[in-house]
Amino acid sequence: MQQLIDSAAPSSPAVSRLSPHEQLAAVINAAQRVILGKERAIRMALACVLARGHLLIEDLPGVGKTTLAHVIARLLGLDFQRVQFTSDMLPADIIGVSVFDRDSASFRFHPGPIFTQVMLADEINRATPKTQSALLEAMEERQVTTEGETRRLPEPFFVIATQNPSHQIGTFPLPESQLDRFLLRIELGYPDPAAERELLAGIDRREMIKTLPASLSPPQLMSLQQAARAVHVAPALIDYVQSLAAYTRAAPDWQAGLSPRAAIALLAVARAWALLEHRDHVLPEDVQAVLPGVIGHRLRPADDDSRKVGADVTAARLIEAVPLP
Amino acid sequence: MARRDRPVSQRQAWWLLAAALGAFLPLTPHLPLWLALGSGSVMLLRGWITYRQWHLPPRWLLALLVIAGTAAVGFEYRTVFGRVPGVALLGIFIALKLLELRAARDALAVVLLCYFLVLAQFMFTQTIATALVAILTIVLTTATLAAAADDRPAPQLLLRRSGLMLAQALPFMVLLFILFPRVQGPLWGLPQDRITATTGLSDSMAPGSIAELSQSDAIAFRVKFSGPVPAQSQLYWRGPVMSRFDGRNWRATRSMGTQSTPPYPLTGASVDYELTLEPHGKPWLFALEHPDAVPANSQFSDDLQLLSREVVRNRTRYSLRSYPDTQLLFKDTATNLREALALPRDGNPRIRAAAAEWKTRHGDDATAIVAAAEDFFGRQLLAYTLTPPMVLDDVIDGFLFETKRGFCEHFASAFAFSLRAAGVPARVVTGYQGGELNAVDGYLVIRQYDAHAWTEAWLPERGWVRIDPTAISAPRRIADHFVAAVPAGEALPFLARANMSWLRDLRNRFDAVANGWNQWVLGYTPQRQREFLQSLGLEAPDWQQMTAVLAVLSGAVLLVLTAWILYQRKQIDPVRRAWLNFTRRLAKRGVQWHDWEGPQDFARRASLALPTHAASIQAITESYSRLRYAPQATPADLSHLKNQIRQFHP
Structure with a gap:
């Protein structure tokens, strides 16, 4: 087997009686100590977890995708599994396989790496569509069915997938319908000079992660997810999200507009973002802040010339085109 | 950054280009070809630059182009001032301004130029089509103005908004049109070259000149009768009178109006009508025989032509009352009668011999001579045809004795000649005969193919008597329509053909609409305005009263619109x-x-x-x-x- 699986046992979370905002601030602070100069990416990843969605990180190798995933799992006190995707992988390699057990004279299910709380699917576009779709089905349903038996995945369950945008030879790019399963797509980018200098001077990040204490427990995380869902959305804001979606459908800039599912995703992430901003209601600013991550992988430019335009520019254009209702 | 200095976006550039094209294209037929092509290609270039998002050309190049364009216009028209050179200059400037779209300020300049060019169209044509094109262009230009302020909304939204704004302006437009005090004459005169292209009767008549007119279905004038339309055979529209004959051509001699009351006594029933004359570039007016007075600014000449003081350059409307049964019985001058007897010294010996024979038989009995001439024409078995053969010498003899085929001018010319040869004063009268009733709007339409020529003879006891020699050989020409009198198979104007009835019907409808436009929009003169307002119950409307009514009604419209906007505003939370x-x-x-x-x-x-x-x-x-x-x-x-x-x- 070529796949590399490294699992990390969760350390016991520091039990605390902190408010949701303080809890989240603690997570962000701890993460920033390991991942330097990437506060926005950390917050987006966290918002994605809070909105109970899956995250797609698209960037070059070596910019810290794995580290980010690892740190998040660690800080949230969750199980972590990493799967390196290859083209000869089969669905069973992820989901698990039933093996005949001689002692009990029956088949016993050996769960695959997907039975975890945080799974890092590295280079997801290297796997064949068959394997990809097995993973994506599991992501959507939060359960796995093999040999007629349905097994629930742990709660919380969270997939962070990465893909390398510039190396497309020999890969199976995810089709739009599959991309839509990811709530957010972010890019990390190179660190700024100061952060990079500090990174070079500091100790090995892997070592740091090993000693990183969990800031939250799974029940705390689930109650935070609950809190994110309870963030108030005013009618004016619903109108705003709707006009954003409607604009993408009418404007000639994109091949197809945002789907209603995408609009729901936008609202969910905006709620989580508002919670991170310590607010009980969503503001247009929250929607605008998360917009690049939500539309980056969902809107395809109509003409090939503007393919190279980044999600931030696209989002800025969309924001400036739609007045607040 | 101030609003006016904001750069022009790509979208805005597209809008401005579209508006400029919309304003410029309708003008191209009226501008020199090099200018239309030049400005057009600059606009195409601008489109390509917008598409590729290239840099705009430097200012010094534009300055050079402006100088070159101005010089070219000056060279073309010998001046850069005046209406048409001015429009030509604007056509160049708008194209060049598009190459200079740097800030919102430039965009506004282009929009203003577009509005002006739309207006400029009306200096060239004022048809319904022009108005429709202008309205569409105004909608486009207004949408562009909105896009210049905020280009984010979708194009159809901007167009709809602009259409809505113009719809709101519509009541004001109607009010201003109806009530704003009018000035006499069109706001812009029509360009001179329009007249030269017009077909119509002239002040001379050669064999074949009226037959040529019969190929044209252009409208000569329209008549609205206040009562029933008189019988077809009574519809003689008198025009130029020709008394001078040189052996081939007849010429009119009188070009001066001398009297404004008719010299003849009026008898019989009267017919009231209003005649709208298309511009024909000549001074004469047409009237049904015989009017009791002259229209404004015109007089009778000695030979009873109606002459306007000025050449008819614009569509002219006048009301007349005519008495078809009136005889032209008055004491005509000796000069006139002498002129009506003059003949070239020689030529046409055969008809002269025939006339001499009538004279010896009937002596001074003019009535008998006329009867003899009519009898003679009848016996010659002359044929009415649109394509008479050419006769080179002795045109009268050639027609009467050899070819025996002719159009109305041959008949009239030969008849007048034979009467003169027999000592009876005679002259040729040209004009129109008949007309076609447009059932759609009740107007009688007289077209160029209704042009006709007939003869008037002086009988001492009856005055000038109209004798139509064409009626002797082709009675259907007078009683029915000239098409009926022409032998089958001859080339007729397209719309005059009998099997084109559905097309004629369509044409009638279209013509009624065009006529309504002429009568009520273009022809909405101070007089018509006064009549219309009086019919609405406004007694003796003067400009003060009109201004007051205008102010009150505009205020009312404004109130309604404001109330509507306020109501809309309430919806904002x-x-x-x-x-x-x-x-x-x-x-x-x-x-x-x-x-x-x-x-x-x-x-x-x-x-x-x-x-x-x-x-x-x-x-x-x-x-x-x-x-x-x-x-x-x-x-x-x-x-x-x-x-x-x-x-x-x-």
Whole structure:
């Protein structure tokens, strides 16, 4: 087997009686100590977890995708599994396989790496569509069915997938319908000079992660997810999200507009973002802040010339085109 | 950055290009070819630059092009001043201005130029089609104006908005049109070259000249009778009178009006009608035989032509009353009668011999001679045809004795000649005969193919008597229509053919619409305005009264529109209205709120720009976003916000 699986046992979370905002601030602070100069990416990843969605990180190798995933799992006190995707992988390699057990004279299910709380699917576009779709089905349903038996995945369950945008030879790019399963797509980018200098001077990040204490427990995380869902959305804001979606459908800039599912995703992430901003209601600013991550992988430019335009520019254009209702 | 200095976006460039094309294209038929092609290709180039997002050409190049364009216009027209050279210059400038779209200010200049070019179309044509094109272009230009301010809305939305704005302006347009005090004459005169292209009767008549007119279905004039239309055979529209004959051509001699009351006594029933004459570039007017008075600005000549003081360059409308049974019985001058007897010294010996024979038989009995001539014409078995053979010498003899085929001018010419040869004063009268009733609007339409020529003979006891020699050989020409009299198989004007009845029907409908346009829009003169307002119950409308009514009605329309807008405004919720009020106050201090900007972002920016007011800006924004986006807002919160904003004076 070529796949590399490294699992990390969760350390016991520091039990605390902190408010949701303080809890989240603690997570962000701890993460920033390991991942330097990437506060926005950390917050987006966290918002994605809070909105109970899956995250797609698209960037070059070596910019810290794995580290980010690892740190998040660690800080949230969750199980972590990493799967390196290859083209000869089969669905069973992820989901698990039933093996005949001689002692009990029956088949016993050996769960695959997907039975975890945080799974890092590295280079997801290297796997064949068959394997990809097995993973994506599991992501959507939060359960796995093999040999007629349905097994629930742990709660919380969270997939962070990465893909390398510039190396497309020999890969199976995810089709739009599959991309839509990811709530957010972010890019990390190179660190700024100061952060990079500090990174070079500091100790090995892997070592740091090993000693990183969990800031939250799974029940705390689930109650935070609950809190994110309870963030108030005013009618004016619903109108705003709707006009954003409607604009993408009418404007000639994109091949197809945002789907209603995408609009729901936008609202969910905006709620989580508002919670991170310590607010009980969503503001247009929250929607605008998360917009690049939500539309980056969902809107395809109509003409090939503007393919190279980044999600931030696209989002800025969309924001400036739609007045607040 | 001030509003006027904002750069022009790609979208705005497309809008401006479309508007400029829309305004320029309808003008191209009236401009020199090099200019149409030149400006057109500059606009195409602009489109390519927009598409590729290239840099605009440098200013010095544009300056050179402006100088070159101005020089070329000056060379073409020998001047750069005046109406047409002015329009030509604008056609060049609008194309070049498109190459200079750097800031919003330039965009506004292009929009203004577009509006002006749309107006300029009316200097060349004033048809319904022109008006429709102009309306469409105005909608496009107004949408472009909106796009110049904010290019984000979809094109169809901007077009709809512009259409709505123009629809709101429509009541004002109608009011102004009806009530604004009129000036006599068109606002812009028609260009001179239009006259040269017009077909119509001239002041001379050669064999074949009227037959040529019979190929044209252009409208000569339209007549609206107030009573029933007289019988076809009574519809003689008298025009130029020809008394001088040189052996081939007949010429009119009188070109001066001398009297404004008719010399003849009026008898019989009268016919009232209003005649709308198309411009024909000649001084004469047409009237049914015989009018009791002259239209304004015209007089009778000695030979009873109706002559206008000026050449008819514009569509002219006049009302007349005619008495078809009137005889031209008055004491004509000896000069006139002598002229009506003059003949070339020689030529046409055979008809002269025949006439001499009538004279010896009947002596001085003019009536008998006329009867003899009519009898002679009948016996010659002459044929009425659109394509008479050419006769080179002795045209009268050639027609009467050899070819025996002719059109009305041959008949009239030969008849007048034979009467003169027999000692009876005679002359040729040209004009139109008949006309076609347009059932759609009840107008009688007289076209060029209704042109006709006949003869008048002087009988001592009856005065000038109309004798139509064509009627002797082709009675159907007079009683019916010239088409009926022409032998089958001859080339007729397309629309005159019998099997084109459906087309004629369509043409009649179209013509009725065009006529309505002419009568009520283009021909809405001070007089017509007065009549119309009187029919609406406004007694003796003068300009003060009209202005008062105009002001009152415009005020009423304005009130209705304002009420509508206020009603629309009510739909905006009060929280948003308060916020807009707040942003307006900040805008006055130079902090412009973008309508897509979230309140917190804006507050941060405004606080940075106006640090002294940071606290109140933050507080107001906080209240606003709580009201708008947080749960459980109360009316008290709203009044609190309003209070905060009221006390906020940046």
